[in-house]
Amino acid sequence: MADLIIPRQILDDIIAHAKELTPYECCGLLAGTNGVVSRLYRIKNIVAMEGAQSLSSFDSAKAAHLERLSPDERAEIAFVMDMQDFSSAKKDMRNNGLDLQVVYHSHPHDPARPSITDIKIATDYEEIWPKINLPLPAYLLVSLMNSEPDVKTYWIKSGCVTPADVLIR
């Protein structure tokens, strides 16, 4: 039994989303039940939409988090989810009896593996998911660095990255 089952159509949607936003990163959520993904939510990347300089005016908790990072680390944060989009996705999941399964984002110029910053954020978020009543998601990365998009999915737990077993069908 695979950890996750992702419909081909949803995978194609993720790749299309990544291509639309390149050179910026795209981000979004996949929801479903018991590892079977049935729904994709595109989440606005506010870095792509407004430019990083406007971040501090947006979400104070997020901005506070950014300030704690070194400039190098901050520069590496290429996506910050729009909290309004995130909240409406969360509400829609609840209304449809779906659970969060996957957080996805794209790497326009880098391989499909979590950056140091991605791992750090995922590790910070391990404590946040239960507080907002969401299960620990898997992390899907789509890389556009080669002509053929590369998609890989991982679990990130306590700073450890392990490949997730994903069936595409």
Ligand SMILES: [Zn+2]
């Ligand atoms: Zn990344």
